[in-house]
Amino acid sequence: MYLLKVKENKLRNLTVAEALREAIREEMRRDESVFCIGEDIGIKGGWGGAFTVTLGLSEEFGHERILDTPISELGIAGIAVGAALAGMRPIADVEYGDFIFLAMDQLINNAAKLRYMSAGKLKVPMVMRIPVGASGRGAQHAQSLESYFVHVPGLKVVCPSNAYDAKGLLKTAIRDDNPVMFFEHKLLYGAKGRREGIDARGEVPEEEYLLPFGVAEIKREGEDVTVVATLRMVYAALSAAEELEKRGISVEVIDPRTLTPLDLETILKSVHKTNRLIIVHEDNLTGGWGAELATRVTSEAFDWLDVPVTRIAAPDTPVPFAPIMENYFVPNSEDIVRTAASVLGKS
Amino acid sequence: MYLLKVKENKLRNLTVAEALREAIREEMRRDESVFCIGEDIGIKGGWGGAFTVTLGLSEEFGHERILDTPISELGIAGIAVGAALAGMRPIADVEYGDFIFLAMDQLINNAAKLRYMSAGKLKVPMVMRIPVGASGRGAQHAQSLESYFVHVPGLKVVCPSNAYDAKGLLKTAIRDDNPVMFFEHKLLYGAKGRREGIDARGEVPEEEYLLPFGVAEIKREGEDVTVVATLRMVYAALSAAEELEKRGISVEVIDPRTLTPLDLETILKSVHKTNRLIIVHEDNLTGGWGAELATRVTSEAFDWLDVPVTRIAAPDTPVPFAPIMENYFVPNSEDIVRTAASVLGKS
């Protein structure tokens, strides 16, 4: 079922939004218990959610299965939990990740714990789609939130960085019997708005495929330093790697793709080779998932590391509005170039 | 104003609950803008909150300043934010920390950000008291939650382990101009319930004192390994240290007392001496604050560390009800003894 390498399939170039939509469409066709629930996702003449992911789906599946809700995030999450417990497979969403704080109780106290409290009798197969990342909208529409959820036992955490991964991972998330927090970066959707977006489109095969959780992808091989990055930061890492190559520094870039479960093995193997690790995330530095990864790698690879693991992350501030400050806030490829050079003693 | 060492004061032996109550009483007498808001905190004939901390205060200060609320955690937090913005100094609480997830939006999107969003014009001087820790009540009345808040820019995080610290730190928290998350461990209150509690009472001077944030306390000096622990885990660390001493291993135990701000210096100094660090927290392992501390120490003290920093924490599961499982879940002194021995190659 998992299709890790695309062979002779027909390939289409899709945006992340299109890829996600296709994943949802395929899963909804395959399994009647799959449905979407969220704000403004299926309104006729509307936008298909804040980022067009569900656009057009209500025409095929009707408004019962593309279920528009009141503005009630706690309610949406709690209802998704209940529906999942009773045999459905809800794909819930919040329009911007920042609103997820309203739903934390249902996600952490119920979704993540009911299986445990029932000693394994229940399962909660739901997906919560959570758009993250700074995109010029100020402090309450900008946060990266993965780290909060990495800390919650019972939740899986997924962070696709491109269309191919987005589709394959979302299909896996929908079929997973556990609550999955699915983080999507706003600037990667590929929507055509002004000032928006990196091109995260990618070749997506026509043939069905799923991607397993817990399998990192080596985006680029290298010898001198390993850079682990997710979501938008994958692009910063890749362009830093190009720049560094010009300077004779060979960078291995790894995208873990899922943070829970985490493919520590692939990262360790890389660090064994490069002896240096840089972790990059847009989430705030302190208490971010980079700390967890750094600690695990250090603990396993203590003797191979030539220098301590370095983190590059957003500073410990809310997200500022002014683009000039926001750009400063979000880590970029120059930060990575500079850090890599310094880690290699070449700054 | 800060009184770090008690000299010739009259000392009384107080429980943590009594010490907290005294702090609140003194601050409410001193400053009219201080008030308490929460569920069941001031009801006549009631309990003074879930853990007796506000017992009797409504008699002195009246029900306007010991303000009983409906069961509305989001409302309580949001009202505390508003009152703080308008010049009051609310001390809000949730009866059990687990309910804080209902209030996350107000704490993270408003309390922590409004100063920033106003570019420094506003301040939000509020305290949120949050009882944490497993105490035989099952998954939804047991969590340790510090790590979530360590990740939030704009919030301070305090974790007193004994009566003296509890009083001094709460007074500082009340006078602080920022939102302070004040974590209290349920088993440390010193309430006299059955099966409850460690004796966290302590000598508390009659003279007024405050404790500064960001100053760790070395609870016990040692040479071979540093153990950093908070809240209930301080006691586990101290009794492990005693046991280890018998085996010829000398342990330095440090209680950081506040996690934001964090006194990294004291910890680094200790690690410089011992070359080994063990971090202990009751919060779940993955993504816990131990990872942040481990990463920072490793990054600063890479060359001094003989072995990687080791963490001892609750496993990545919800909190089970059965005491036999809960005991297994919560880290204890034996875990620390075993780990310390192994870190020193003596296991």
Next chain:
Amino acid sequence: MEKRLPREKLIEMYRKMLRIRHFEDRIYRLFLSGTMPGTIHLSQGQEAIAVGVCANLSKDDIITGTHRSHGEALAKGVSMKSLMAELFARSNGCCKGKGGSMHVGDIDVGMLPAIAIVGGGIPVATGIALAFKMKRLDRVAVSFFGDGASNEGAFHEAINMGAIWDLPVIYVCENNLYGASTHVSKVMKLKDIANRAFSYGIPGVVVDGNDVVAVYEVARKAIDRARKGEGPTLIECKTYHIGGHSRSDPRQYRDKEEEKRWLAKDPIPRMKKKLIATNILSSEKSENIEAAIEKEIDEAIKFAQSSPSPKPEDALRDVFA
């Protein structure tokens, strides 16, 4: 009203209330003696609600409970043995010792592990009802919660959503006049919580929560309505918890007059009196019932106490499916 119900049904409801009462009386003593771990919230005085509502439900209907749900668990059909074993933290408890008193439940008989976050079960029950509707199943979900819970945002959001989609869910508010130590009149201005239904455009009904037949009838109508696809009802059951909030609560916050007034309305003696007066119950039959209940409880305690404890490492299981 009683006349419309068969004698057996009436006796059975009486027996079920009594069974809950005796069960809780007993565990209260076990708890106070230190034999039973954890904390407990008892429902003595509120049995008519659990029994009256659940008497309308089948195993396939699903209920959500609260921190105070022993009564609902027994009424919905959780086996007393597995319930007792859970309270004793044993591995054959209904949640294998992972739940405890605040999370009793067994999905096999249509009860989720109770949700002890006040109000937290209301959206979940609403979601269950949504699933029932989407799957075109003839089932209903029932959410039990307290007066205090009706001040939570979860109540507002979930009932509104249940209402707009006409979901087969019944919202049963057990108004026992207190949320912990706080009297309901201190925390809301309106007199009948049932009237909050108006905000959502659904029926709200007040019923004497200490009259099991009245509860039964009101619930029946609401459940019929829900099964017909006409949407939710908010039922407010006026009641009182004899023993107060939790564990050994000295209840000093309660007005003694109020207490007296309510103790006189205790649903169990009240029902018994009626059944005897109408010759439905003889005192012999009544004694037999009590004896059988006592025996069942004895056996449940024996079962629980002789049951194995979970293994410490079982704490690590059941996190992910």
Next chain:
Amino acid sequence: MEKRLPREKLIEMYRKMLRIRHFEDRIYRLFLSGTMPGTIHLSQGQEAIAVGVCANLSKDDIITGTHRSHGEALAKGVSMKSLMAELFARSNGCCKGKGGSMHVGDIDVGMLPAIAIVGGGIPVATGIALAFKMKRLDRVAVSFFGDGASNEGAFHEAINMGAIWDLPVIYVCENNLYGASTHVSKVMKLKDIANRAFSYGIPGVVVDGNDVVAVYEVARKAIDRARKGEGPTLIECKTYHIGGHSRSDPRQYRDKEEEKRWLAKDPIPRMKKKLIATNILSSEKSENIEAAIEKEIDEAIKFAQSSPSPKPEDALRDVFA
């Protein structure tokens, strides 16, 4: 009604509405042309509410706004220059470029940075009112929010608390029939949101939100009541946002008939017509007003565009006091 109000007040309210309208018309163009960063939510069509309510407030009263609060900001007295500079992300914006369109506000004139979490400002305003009451200040707090926000738990919890403590807070619901693309009739069953006040035991009033004098009068009563210590009022203002939800919204989800009906009720031409009919406004005066507004806007844009940007590292400031 108008007769009771002095001519100057009427003209002033008209001028204020017009000022908001022109301001937003202009920034819309700046935004579409790419000159202005971020995203914007415009309030064209809703100006009567901000103006009618704020005309009753002094600088010391505090309001909370939403993602759609340019109008409230101007009505409450945030200087147009600092507002414009904020939208242009400049360091002398009212939030020094840290806020942006969704967080406009200036506490010096009694407006918090707007809170763009739907419903999130309602508890905060309630808390501000609590502070006013505790400090025995003769001030009120006003929370502006949309129809959509009334389905959030925050609405329920906060208004209940405002009610039980009789706080000096006014809850102003701007019902523009939509929450983003979702029509209000899809997400609640009751017709008038004002009726939700019943759940909290406070008055709920419906008012024509496109009639500035009507809004003014209703708000005045509510504010007087609040200042007297009699507690909150929920005011529902029926209105419509001409331009739709945000940025360049094609508004295909809107019924064309509905749109037409509402455009005919545009509060600004309506007021103008009345003022001219009653000889309060001459067409000369009207032109002067427009010209002055245009000039003010030109100056504000010039001011903003010639203002310095923040320094990148300013991002690190203002986290802790």
